[in-house]
Amino acid sequence: MPLKLPPDATGIITVDLDALQANWRALAERVAPAECAAVVKADAYGLGAAEVIPALELAGCRTFFVATPEEARGARLLAPKARVFALDGLFPGAAPLLVAADVAPVLASLAEVREWASEARHLSRRLPAALQIDSGLNRLGLALDEIKTLVNEPNLLDALDLRLVMSHLACADDPAHPHNAKQRTAFNRRRALLPALPASLAASDGLMLGSAFHYDLVRPGYALYGGQAFRSEPTPVSPVVTVKARVLQVRTLRAGDSVGYSATWQATRPTRLAIVAAGYADGFARALSGASGRKGGVVTIGGQKAPVVGRVSMDLITVDITDVPGEVHRGDLATLIGPGLTIEAMGRTAGTIGYEVLTRLGTRFVRRHTGGGAC
Structure with missing residues (x-):
């Protein structure tokens, strides 16, 4: 569907x-x-x-x-x-x-x-x-x-x-x-x-x-x-949840331009940025911020992984899409949790656990439940 x-x-x-x-x-x-x-x-x-x-x-x-x-x-x-x-x-x-x-x-x-x-x-x-x-x-x-x-x-x-x-x-x-x-x-x-x-x-x-x-x-x-916290072997379960957020704007930076609150990340080359409508109010933790010299969270846009750069704010994240092939447009969707982006990986990057990632998903995003009929 x-x-x-x-x-x-x-x-x-x-x-x-x-x-x-x-x-x-x-x-x-x-x-x-x-x-x-x-x-x-x-x-x-x-x-x-x-x-x-x-x-x-x-x-x-x-x-x-x-x-x-x-x-x-x-x-x-x-x-x-x-x-x-x-x-x-x-x-x-x-x-x-x-x-x-x-x-x-x-x-x-x-x-x-x-x-x-x-x-x-x-x-x-x-x-x-x-x-x-x-x-x-x-x-x-x-x-x-x-x-x-x-x-x-x-x-x-x-x-x-x-x-x-x-x-x-x-x-x-x-x-x-x-x-x-x-x-x-x-x-x-x-x-x-x-x-x-x-x-x-x-x-x-x-x-x-x-x-x-x-x-x-x-x-x-x-x-x-879909959680996989057991350390010895995979638990026989599959992911249940995916999370996507809307791209609000695409902009170009020059080398030396900074991004976000406190100017913690600076572009070292001409850079394409996607501004995505997700922030810590939506469960995308502030600890996933990316700074110059420090990697932050990752999303996928157009099937390509792209790093979060600059501070995660309440409502927005900024994503470096310079290496994403093809065009990214206003209205496209960025995947925050999904294939290749597990709740455990997000938790580790944020210094927490997947349990907290799940339970802190905000209420502003639309929820859609699929399937679930009689087995």
Whole structure:
């Protein structure tokens, strides 16, 4: 389908829902017989939960993880028959909202367990929940002393319909890191103190560590959207997103002319510049600026890679197209993320990670979702 950009749009983000569904199926096949869930927090990593969740459900996904209560309520409306877990757990006073949305909080502290159990007793019915164990990430999770308290106060757990016990790996992207085995051992020992429950330890990178990390359920997020953070081998997924922005103007510089704020880049030869309607307000980080003596980000125009020169500003980038063959015209599109321009590469150049690249894509660009029908 030809790319159609509305005349008043600065750029377009295209999300390939067929590729998304294929990624979920590939990961599900890799981890079988474990269940493959989907993490769709932060508006499905910035790609549109309203389109992503139904597409994944059509592909066969039956369990979704979000972060916040608001995200959980949205996911429940989009997938009324699925299991929905809220990773941020139970906010003080939010129990009635999660009950109304039929969402299971991932309880990560004794205080959360007590409050959720109190709500269950108030309603005279057991409420669904997951338990998160701290196995060494030292972020969210029940500490060992809290687990022992739960064991000694069985009335707390008896009030709950516990559906999962889980933890999260700190170094899963590096298969050689000893912390992975250390956390798996801690997870096994601590969950053994609790009632027998389905278990989950691995997310996108953890599932690549092998079947010993799969347990009963894996929770990929980044990998579903084409992310490749695992260091040892490619994750069996394909890119899902492309980002293009409009060329606003083409101009010619003389040798010695500077470009952009603070005049950080100077032309050393007669130079053709394309001014592109993308900036840090659109998720093209200021750290991708190119200066004299320092390479910045890269885009493609006319199928040719071209460097970003000068400072990235809020709304604009300047691209050196001197070596791009053929003509570049006002209204042409520059590719910011696409073939040969991965989210990982952009992240590395900006001094961050592909996760941040995805979730910081701005709202000014038009979003187009393609495919995603029944598989």
